[in-house]
Amino acid sequence: MAIGDLADRTGLSVSAIRFYETKGLVTPARNAGGQRRFLRSDIRRLSFVLIAQELGFTIAEIAGYLKGLPDGRSPTKADWTRISKTFRHQLDRKIETLTRLRDRLDGCIGCGCLSLESCALYNPEDRAARSGTGPRFVVGPSPGELE
Template sequence: MAQFPTWTVGQIAKRCGVKVSTLHFYEDKGLIFSWRNTGNQRRYFPDVIRRVSIIKTAQTLGISLAEIKSAFDTLPDQRTPTKKDWEKLSKAWQDKLAARIAHLSLLKKRLSGCIGCGCLSMKTCPLYNPDDTLASEGPGPVLLDPALLQKEAE
């Protein structure tokens, strides 16, 4: 059956820097796949290393497991994905990452000025939030509202 070298769950965990329980969790969620050898032990094809690496990286970029699963669902689960398969997957995330970068850049820029929190403690507050008029738009730092930043970043 195996056309590639196969790995045990412990080998995959060690190589990827994750716990065995994490791999079982990913498998339960349908993010990775294994097969059973004649001794009923889990075995993995090497592409699972790439899947796990992408899951870990995507999570650090704020991509949810559900989004990762949906992207992975476009890949074949029983054969090693080709270069083209991976290119297709990464393309789907590029726009999302670009929007996120724009959002974070705007947030970084905004942090040094008035954020509309109601403190009126900065020189720029009278300009952006005279007499705390922004309080009427809701609680918290309204100028850092994620929806507003997203809209401005687009």
């Protein structure tokens, strides 16, 4: 399929597809006239890229996942299953972090500010600092695990 057709199907601009090509996320063949020709399976690859970026994965991380797919042929279900195992693990970690953030956003997030009245209850004497810097109750253990 031509790059314009791929752009129409994915909703990406032609320049975005070229960018993803430079990052190794898609690898088109060239016809005799030097024009890019993409596999229909590149729709799925680029859809995966868009979803993964929306979820906060970097281009480098996404490229690492896609390296597990074959070049020059459409990936099979088994190919996608193989890369999905690692991706699923990372996605589960992100979901857990997002869930903690959602659940604790209106309360103490363990940042160490000690400026909220509730910090004395949730994070007395800034105990969260023992497990590292940043918002420990979101990216680290729950408040009860710090005692």
